[in-house]
Amino acid sequence: MCGHSQRAGRAARKRRRKRESTILSVSLCHQPQYVRLMKFLHQRGFSSTVLQPVLFTDTGRGLQTLKSIKPGELVISLPESCLITTSTVLDSYVGQYVKSWKPCLSPLLALCVFLVCERHRGEASDWFPYIDVLPSTYTCPAYFTDDIMAVLPASVRRRALEQREVVQELHSSNQNFFRFLQPILNKPTEDVLTYEALRWAWCSVNTRSVFMSQPPNNFLSGQDNYALAPFLDLLNHRPDVQVRASFNNQTRCYEIRSVAGSLRYQQAFINYGSHDNQRLLLEYGFVATANPHSVVYVDTELLCDVLRSDRSLDQKIKFLRDNSFLHNLTVSSEGPSWRLMTALRLLSLPQSLYHHWKAVLLGQVVCEEREEWSLQTAKTLCQRLLQDTYTALHKISHLLQDCEQPVREQLHVVRSLQQEERCILGSCLEALESSLKQTDNHQLDVSDVS
Numbered sequence: 001m002c003g004h005s006q007r008a009g010r011a012a013r014k015r016r017r018k019r020e021s022t023i024l025s026v027s028l029c030h031q032p033q034y035v036r037l038m039k040f041l042h043q044r045g046f047s048s049t050v051l052q053p054v055l056f057t058d059t060g061r062g063l064q065t066l067k068s069i070k071p072g073e074l075v076i077s078l079p080e081s082c083l084i085t086t087s088t089v090l091d092s093y094v095g096q097y098v099k100s101w102k103p104c105l106s107p108l109l110a111l112c113v114f115l116v117c118e119r120h121r122g123e124a125s126d127w128f129p130y131i132d133v134l135p136s137t138y139t140c141p142a143y144f145t146d147d148i149m150a151v152l153p154a155s156v157r158r159r160a161l162e163q164r165e166v167v168q169e170l171h172s173s174n175q176n177f178f179r180f181l182q183p184i185l186n187k188p189t190e191d192v193l194t195y196e197a198l199r200w201a202w203c204s205v206n207t208r209s210v211f212m213s214q215p216p217n218n219f220l221s222g223q224d225n226y227a228l229a230p231f232l233d234l235l236n237h238r239p240d241v242q243v244r245a246s247f248n249n250q251t252r253c254y255e256i257r258s259v260a261g262s263l264r265y266q267q268a269f270i271n272y273g274s275h276d277n278q279r280l281l282l283e284y285g286f287v288a289t290a291n292p293h294s295v296v297y298v299d300t301e302l303l304c305d306v307l308r309s310d311r312s313l314d315q316k317i318k319f320l321r322d323n324s325f326l327h328n329l330t331v332s333s334e335g336p337s338w339r340l341m342t343a344l345r346l347l348s349l350p351q352s353l354y355h356h357w358k359a360v361l362l363g364q365v366v367c368e369e370r371e372e373w374s375l376q377t378a379k380t381l382c383q384r385l386l387q388d389t390y391t392a393l394h395k396i397s398h399l400l401q402d403c404e405q406p407v408r409e410q411l412h413v414v415r416s417l418q419q420e421e422r423c424i425l426g427s428c429l430e431a432l433e434s435s436l437k438q439t440d441n442h443q444l445d446v447s448d449v450s
Helices: 007-019 032-043 087-089 095-100 107-125 148-150 154-172 175-180 195-208 277-284 300-306 313-322 338-346 351-361 368-399 405-449
Strands: 025-027 051-056 060-065 074-079 210-211 226-228 244-247 253-258 267-270 331-332
Touching: 051 267, 060 267, 074 226, 087 095, 087 107, 107 195, 107 226, 148 154, 148 368, 148 405, 154 195, 154 277, 195 210, 195 226, 195 277, 244 267, 277 405, 300 313, 300 368, 313 351, 331 338, 331 368, 331 405, 338 351, 338 368, 368 405
Parallel strands: none
Antiparallel strands: 025 051, 051 060, 074 253, 210 226, 244 253
């Protein structure tokens, strides 16, 4: 990941194969909670002869193949009766309260409340065998303390804070509905539907649900496409794996088929999508190794700080914003993205060339002097980001010296992200140095000819 040449890509693949060959695994099949889960699912029509739950040294819990899987073969088929959807909620003891509440709840909140109530019931819950194997805490930003927020990359920190605020708002704005549920609880609602309980449920749904569109109803508002899938949700993500996943209306099962197949006794993976590691951390609470989609984002705030001496900067930033050109400004191991370089080329122009600004956004070439300025500015941005990364890694090392296990796990995830960004920025700086040398050599060649 730290390199940007084809040779580095081959080296990365060799390292991954070596790493995979030394991965250890411990079967979880005989642990009471997994025996109970499988018995529960079998009673609902599910049987699995292809996969077993296993603890892997690199990814934690996952599913291991018990036999070789051929390309196109069905990996898992989970009956509808095993899924938790809003239909499950509406048909339950919670349903009458959800149906009678106005304004209508969101599908996400309905599922969260159902999970909290079911966890509160303990072993009396029909879904206890599933809830018992759910994580008790998560490494999503909603769980992050201010100290952990402070060591996130600046580009992800804002969205992480927003996530935490979303969950806080969800809890504070629905207190009346929570009190409405008192008849089905054996403790005061404020002791059951706490912020911590709702946060746990929100992260459970957000990180573990599969996409499954539900039929419209008059009791809920907003898009309804969440489904919690016991056992299936033990499958981990890998960026280079291809699967076909969807609900089969004929078999009434949620099915996953492997595209390329898999060897016996290997970990089975699925693919959550072409997400960079910042998005994976935000949405799922983990960072994928050797992620080909990973980039480092350049924030508007950093651009403005680096270029603060430009008197026409405010006008240029407004122009970029009005043309939707301030989002997804990134660098990768190969160098700055086209969007970032295009934005920098515009920022290189004086205000007197305002009539050329739009043409530059559409791809018009700038002169060599302004191109070199753009490359130098990209280099400065990378250097600033790299310095921030080193500072964050130093702070993380300090925080890890004295913290509880849940916080330690969160810090490890953030450290993995920062370490990856350090590699990307280092490789990008090498690519920029090479580009700048080529620019200098070209100018020398032109000078010699003249």
